Amino acid sequence: MFQLDLKSRESIYEQIINQIKELIVTGVLKEGEKLPSVRELSKILTVNPNTVQKSYRELERQGYVYTVAGLGCFAASLSDIKRDEAAVQQLVETLRSTLRQLTYLGFAAEEIRSLLNGLLREDDQKQGERKKGSDLS
Amino acid sequence: MFQLDLKSRESIYEQIINQIKELIVTGVLKEGEKLPSVRELSKILTVNPNTVQKSYRELERQGYVYTVAGLGCFAASLSDIKRDEAAVQQLVETLRSTLRQLTYLGFAAEEIRSLLNGLLREDDQKQGERKKGSDLS
Amino acid sequence: MFQLDLKSRESIYEQIINQIKELIVTGVLKEGEKLPSVRELSKILTVNPNTVQKSYRELERQGYVYTVAGLGCFAASLSDIKRDEAAVQQLVETLRSTLRQLTYLGFAAEEIRSLLNGLLREDDQKQGERKKGSDLS
Amino acid sequence: MFQLDLKSRESIYEQIINQIKELIVTGVLKEGEKLPSVRELSKILTVNPNTVQKSYRELERQGYVYTVAGLGCFAASLSDIKRDEAAVQQLVETLRSTLRQLTYLGFAAEEIRSLLNGLLREDDQKQGERKKGSDLS
DNA sequence: GTGGTCTAGACCACT
DNA sequence: GTGGTCTAGACCACA
Numbered sequence: 001m002f003q004l005d006l007k008s009r010e011s012i013y014e015q016i017i018n019q020i021k022e023l024i025v026t027g028v029l030k031e032g033e034k035l036p037s038v039r040e041l042s043k044i045l046t047v048n049p050n051t052v053q054k055s056y057r058e059l060e061r062q063g064y065v066y067t068v069a070g071l072g073c074f075a076a077s078l079s080d081i082k083r084d085e086a087a088v089q090q091l092v093e094t095l096r097s098t099l100r101q102l103t104y105l106g107f108a109a110e111e112i113r114s115l116l117n118g119l120l121r122e123d124d125q126k127q128g129e130r131k132k133g134s135d136l137s
Numbered sequence: 138m139f140q141l142d143l144k145s146r147e148s149i150y151e152q153i154i155n156q157i158k159e160l161i162v163t164g165v166l167k168e169g170e171k172l173p174s175v176r177e178l179s180k181i182l183t184v185n186p187n188t189v190q191k192s193y194r195e196l197e198r199q200g201y202v203y204t205v206a207g208l209g210c211f212a213a214s215l216s217d218i219k220r221d222e223a224a225v226q227q228l229v230e231t232l233r234s235t236l237r238q239l240t241y242l243g244f245a246a247e248e249i250r251s252l253l254n255g256l257l258r259e260d261d262q263k264q265g266e267r268k269k270g271s272d273l274s
Numbered sequence: 275m276f277q278l279d280l281k282s283r284e285s286i287y288e289q290i291i292n293q294i295k296e297l298i299v300t301g302v303l304k305e306g307e308k309l310p311s312v313r314e315l316s317k318i319l320t321v322n323p324n325t326v327q328k329s330y331r332e333l334e335r336q337g338y339v340y341t342v343a344g345l346g347c348f349a350a351s352l353s354d355i356k357r358d359e360a361a362v363q364q365l366v367e368t369l370r371s372t373l374r375q376l377t378y379l380g381f382a383a384e385e386i387r388s389l390l391n392g393l394l395r396e397d398d399q400k401q402g403e404r405k406k407g408s409d410l411s
Numbered sequence: 412m413f414q415l416d417l418k419s420r421e422s423i424y425e426q427i428i429n430q431i432k433e434l435i436v437t438g439v440l441k442e443g444e445k446l447p448s449v450r451e452l453s454k455i456l457t458v459n460p461n462t463v464q465k466s467y468r469e470l471e472r473q474g475y476v477y478t479v480a481g482l483g484c485f486a487a488s489l490s491d492i493k494r495d496e497a498a499v500q501q502l503v504e505t506l507r508s509t510l511r512q513l514t515y516l517g518f519a520a521e522e523i524r525s526l527l528n529g530l531l532r533e534d535d536q537k538q539g540e541r542k543k544g545s546d547l548s
Numbered sequence: 549g550t551g552g553t554c555t556a557g558a559c560c561a562c563t
Numbered sequence: 564g565t566g567g568t569c570t571a572g573a574c575c576a577c578a
Contacts, residue, residue: 009227010234011568018234021241037550048570053551066281070550070577076281082497083242090146091242094235096256097147097155101228103260104158105220116253119233123240123249144477144487148562185563283501284508285577292508295515322578357516364420365512370530371421371429372505377534378432379494379502386534390527393507397514397523422553448565459555464566480566481562 004045012047016055024064029075035065037072062087141182149184153192161201166212172202174209199224278319286321290329298338303349309339311346336361415456423458427466435475440486446476448483473498 001023004015023029035041038056042049056073059065063082067073102112141152160166172178175193179186193210196202200219204210239249278289297303309315312330316323330347333339337356341347376386412434415426434440446452449467453460467484470476474493478484513523 013568018237018241022237025241038552039550048572050571051569053553054568056551067551068280068578069285069552071280072550074280078243081241081243086493088239088242091235091238092252092256094231095253096259098228098231098235099256099260100159101155102225104155104162104218105225105228106215106218109257109261113257115229116232116257119229119236120246120250120253122233123236124246143479143482143485148480150562188563191562287577292512292515296511299515325578328577352517355515355517362513362516365509365516366526366530368505368509369527370533372502372509373530373534374429374433375502376499378429378436378492379499380489380492383531383535387531389503390506390531393503393510394520394524394527396507397510398520424553449567450565459557461556462554464568465553467566478566479563481564483565 002041002045004047013051013055013058016041016045016047016052017058020055020059021064024075025078031075031077033075035073035075139178139182141184150188150192150195153178153182153184153189154195157192157196158201161212162215168212168214170212171208172210172212276315276319278321287325287329287332290315290319290321290326291332294329294333295338298349299352305349305351307349308345309347309349413452413456415458424462424466424469427452427456427458427463428469431466431470432475435486436489442486442488444486446484446486 002016002019004012006012008015010018020029020035029035035056036044038049038052042052045052056065056067060067060073062084063080064076065073066076066080099112102115103109107115139153139156141149143149145152147155157166157172166172172193173181175186175189178184179189182189193202193204197204197210199221200217201213202210203213203217236249239252240246244252276290276293278286280286282289284292294303294309303309309330310318312323312326315321316326319326330339330341334341334347336358337354338350339347340350340354373386376389377383381389413427413430415423417423419426421429431440431446440446446467447455449460449463453463456463467476467478471478471484473495474491475487476484477487477491510523513526514520518526
């Protein structure tokens with residue numbers, strides 16, 4: 001279910017967050033479904049419960065899950081996910097910066113475009129979209 | 138010359154690196170031109186000299202500048218910039234992750250494509266390219 | 275009869291307590307009327323019987339209901355409700371804190387006053403008071 | 412500078428958050444001013460550094476402070492404070508619930524109104540407002 | 549059993 | 564020095 005990479009520069013709790021987001025967004029974890037308990041998941045991943053806890057709290061803050069003390073943590077409805085404008089802006093800023101770094105490294109505009117198209121196609125497949133994603137234009 | 142944002146999540150030395158890279162790649166700092174000394178720049182930015190030092194070291198490692206002991210630090214030729222494969226891989230990974238985050242937030246493939254096209258156009262203009270960049274496809 | 279919100283931050287047993295208090299204070303549950311048994315209510319709400327049990331105990335402690343062994347739990351007279359000074363102090367403290375939070379968020383005194391007047395009017399209506407509640411002054 | 416009440420039902424990190432909010436909103440901590448470091452404050456309060464850390468992170472998330480790794484934590488501009496709609500809604504819900512509890516305890520509408528007016532006057536004084544706060548109407 | 553909070557350490561990158 | 568992350572425990576209230 002989970003794949004942690006301890007060597008990654010992404011911190012453990014961020015990896016947990018992202019993997020759970022993926023499970024929820026792709027519909028593997030359906031609305032109302034219970035997530036493993038903090039202690040369970042911490043054992044599965046052989047990480048400290050506090051680390052899992054931190055991930056769950058952040059997921060709740062962003063609206064991906066809701067928590068009932070004494071019962072557990074449950075997947076929220078996709079419509080509950082908060083499209084926090086500040087968060088979006090930060091992602092866009094990251095994109096902008098990363099793209100710039102690539103041009104600094106000598107990538108031509110064409111190379112970047114084909115690279116991005118590759119990445120977008122990956123995503124399309126992962127989302128299991130039937131309709132073919134249109135090209136950037 | 139410089140705009141540091143202390144409130145940014147990006148560390149100070151990274152901001153310095155990126156801004157100098159920008160100056161070099163856009164041709165504002167021409168090949169062989171001298172950069173301000175570590176002490177000068179640290180005063181200008183009211184930043185710890187160690188921080189500037191670290192930035193210069195990293196810039197040299199990546200081939201953007203070269204250092205002549207006793208003389209200072211100079212902009213290198215654009216052709217000297219090392220296209221470090223590891224660095225590229227990391228950037229691609231960042232792109233992949235960021236794009237995924239956007240889909241988690243409910244952005245449709247269409248929205249992301251148009252967002253990226255916008256960012257690429259920005260870059261095109263910044264690079265001062267005459268020919269219009271083609272769209273992603 | 276009951277509306278539990280599992281996603282609420284309020285614990286389940288508190289929600290039960292408050293909803294029963296509401297039924298009693300508004301006269302829906304009249305003096306001497308029997309409440310559903312712990313088991314019944316726990317089934318209705320699909321909640322752990324211990325949770326309902328805890329709510330009933332607390333309601334009894336506060337004088338809202340009385341229990342007759344072997345018969346069940348009954349709504350008490352409104353005059354039996356204990357105006358527990360400690361509880362009142364705690365509620366006042368909560369009010370104080372909440373109002374302060376609002377000022378921290380930049381709410382002007384005016385805004386808070388009009389907000390409160392709105393809430394008080396809601397209450398007036400719920401209580402079915404004929405005479406119009408006077409404004410805060 | 413700080414007054415922690417270990418016996419309070421409010422958790423330690425929440426108390427820290429609220430006291431710092433107060434210092435910032437009342438202008439005791441001015442924009443750009445440095446807060447005590449996590450370790451410093453933890454020693455002053457004889458609490459664990461992690462507890463202070465948790466408070467600082469939450470304050471940053473809400474826009475009250477900004478953080479520069481390696482430098483410290485600084486008071487943000489009052490205009491940066493995020494008036495998160497969800498947070499406001501929750502506060503209003505708390506108010507509504509608390510007011511209802513009071514009526515359950517037998518408080519008449521008039522009693523509650525005079526209680527609230529008392530609390531609002533406290534706030535007015537604390538804010539050091541010159542102009543007399545108008546009454547609720 | 550569950551999550552929530554807290555302590556007491558440790559290591560890392562950045563200034 | 565600073566904040567950020569993580570581990571290894573503990574205690575509490577709630578279900």
